[in-house]
Amino acid sequence: MSSVVERVLSLIEASGLSRRAFGQRIGLDESKMSKSLSGARRFSSVDLARIAELCHVTVDWLITGEEPPLAMAARTSGGTATAAITAARRYSTLRADMASLGYPQPWRPLTARSLGGGHAEQGRRLAHEALTRVAQAGRSLATGNLADVIEEVFGADIAVVDLGTGFDGLATSSEHVKLVVLATSHVPTRQRFTLAHELAHLLADDDQDVHLDRDVYDKAQARDPSEMRANAFAAAFLMPEDILRGAAGAAGFTDDTFATLACDLIVTPSALAYRLLQLRLIDAGTCDRLRSLTAAKAATIAGRGEAFARLVTEATRPRPPGLLARDTYAAYEAGASTLRPYASLLGVDVDQLRREIELEHGTHDAP
Template sequence: MPSASDRVRDLIQASGLSQRDFALRIGLDDSKLSKSLGGTRRFSSLDLARIAELCEVTVDWLITGEEPPLALAARTTGGSAGAAIKAAKRYSTLRSDITALGYPQPWRTPTARINGGTWAAQGEQLAKAASAEVTQAGRTLDEADLPKLIEHVFGADVAVAELGADFDGLAVSSPEVKLIVLSTSHVPARQRFTLAHELAHLIADDDQGVHLDRDVYDKVQSRDPTEQRANAFAAAFLMPAERLTRAVDTGGFGETDFAALACELAVSPSALAIRLLKLRLIDAGTCDRFKAVSAAKAATLAGRGEELSRRTAAAAIPRAPGLLVRDTYAAYEAGRSTLRPYAALIDVEVEDLRDALESGSEVHGGK
C-alpha cells in the first residue's frame, strides 16, 4: 500500500519542482525532506500542513490516502445542493485535518433511552435527553445565539452559508466530523428549526455521510421516518411540552399570550400553534386562528419588534463554525499548522492577518 512518503513523492513529481525547490516552498531543509521520503524521518504535523497547502490536498489524504466522500459529491452535485455540499466539504475537510494535527472535535452524544414507539415518539425522547444536556451545561434555549449554544453543549460544528433560498441545511456525520451547515435566511425561526432538525440527525446517527434537507417542511420529505423523528425532535426541543403546559394552564391564554410565547421561544407562530394542538392544549379552531398570526404581528403584540429585527439580521449573516475557528487558531499557535486555514475561515487575507497579529491591531473580515 502507498505510504504518506509515496504520496508526497508523487506530489513533488506532479508539481514540476525539483526536490530542493519543493523543500524550500514548504520551509523544510532538503536533507530532512530526503530523510522523510526515505522513511528515516517522520513528516511533522507542520510539514504535512504545509505540503497540503502547497499542493491543494488535505492532510487526511496525505496520511490515509483516502478521499472523503464529500469531495466526490462536491464535484458532481449542482445547484443549491452543490453549494451546500461544497461548503460542507470545506469545513469537514478542515476539521479532519485539524483532528489529524491533534485537535479532535469535542462531540458529545446525549445519553438517550429510546423505548421504541413511533418515530415521532422517538424524536420526543431524544429531545428530552438533549434538553437535559442543555440544562446540565447551565445554558438555556432562550439564548439568542442557538448555533453557539449547540457548539458549546454538544460539540458540533455549526456554520451558516449562502446556499440559496431553496435549501435549508444539511448535516455531515463521520467518525471525525459532526457538522451542521445552515442557509442564510430572512426567516430566523425557520433557520432555528432547521438547526434543531439537523442536530436530531446527528444525535440519532441517521447517516454516515451527508444528509441533505432542501426543505424541512416538505410534506413528501416528511414521509421518511427519520425526517418525522427529526421534525418531532425539533418541535419538542424548541417547544418543550412542560413549558407550553405551564403557559396555557395560567388561564386566559389569548392571542397576546400566544404571541409572547412564540417570541420567547423564537419559533414561528404556525409551528407553535401546531405544537399546542398536538399536545391538546388548544382546539383546532384556536389553532387555525393562531396559525394566521404572522411573525411580525406576534412581535408587535408582544412588544418585541426590535428583537425580531435583530434576529432577522443575524440569520442573514454567514457564520464560520466557532469550534473550528478556535481549534484552527490553536493549531497555528502551537506551530502545527500554517496561518492560511485560520485566515480562510475568518475571511481575511493571510498577510493582512499576519500583520495584524504581529502589530496587535484589529482584524476585519472580508477580502
C-alpha cells in the first residue's frame, strides 16, 4: 500500500462497512468520500485524525505506512514491561499524530554533546550541561515537580503510570517522540532518580528506540555502558558537586546535616552517601553508617515528615504527559483534531468533557 488512499481503502475493507457508512462515521458525506478515494480531493488533517481514531491506527501510519518501533517492542517484550510499553505506545502514537497535524514535540536537546572519555565521566559532563540549561531557564531541581521542570526545560514528554511492581520506567526516542514513562511509586526518591536516569538516555542519544529499565539499581544492568552513563548523569544531576562540597564544610556531616541534605535534594540516603564517598567528602565507614538510613527516617530526623508524605502522595498519582495534553487541546481548538485524544489523555468521558467546555465558554460569554 503505497498511498494514503490505498491504506484508507484497506481500513474500509477491514471494517466491514460500506464506503458511504465509513464516510458517515468520520463526518464525510458520500460526495466528499468518493472524491477523496478517487484522488480528486485530499483527505484533510481532521479526516485523517478521525480515520485513525475510528480504526485504531496512527495518523503517521496513514501518511507514511511505517510502523513505530514500539509496535515491535510490544510483540517481543513481556512480563512487567508489557504495561509500560502499552502506555508508551499510546503516548508515542498520539505524539506522532500531533506532529503530523502541525504540533511537533518541543524537544530541546543539549547543543554540545562531546562524549569522549569514560562512560561515567560522560554522564557527569552531560549532567553539568543539563544543570546549566536548568539554571538558564530560571528553574531549580529542588523546588517544584521534577517532571514539570524537565518538560519545560528540555521538551520531553513525561508520563507517570500505574505499572504494578517490578518495573521502574522506560525512555523511547524517535524522529517525532521523546518520551519517558515512569511507574507510580511509594518511594519518591527512587522515582526521581529513575526520571533523571531516563532523561540521560534521551540527552545522550543512546542508540535504542525503546530503553526498558525494570530496575535502575540492578548491578548487572549497570555494567552496560549506557547504564553506567545514565547512572552517573542521574547522580551528578540530582546531587551537584558544588552543592555537596558547600554542605560538607570543615566539620563534615552529622546525622542531622546529612538527613537535611538528603531531604533538600530529594534523594535516597544511600545514593547520597555513595555520592559523597565518590567525591571523598566522607570515608567508607561514614558511608556505611549513613546509607543505612531510609528516606522516611531521614525526613523524620530533618523534621520534614509532612513534606515527605506529600512527596509520596504525588509519586503514587498517575500523570499524563503535560506537553502532550497541551498540544492535543490546542489541536482541538484549532479544528485540526477531535476532542477525543485530549479526553483520553485526561481519562475522562469525551461527551462529558465537551459539555463542560461548552458550559465554561458559555459562562465566559455571558454578560
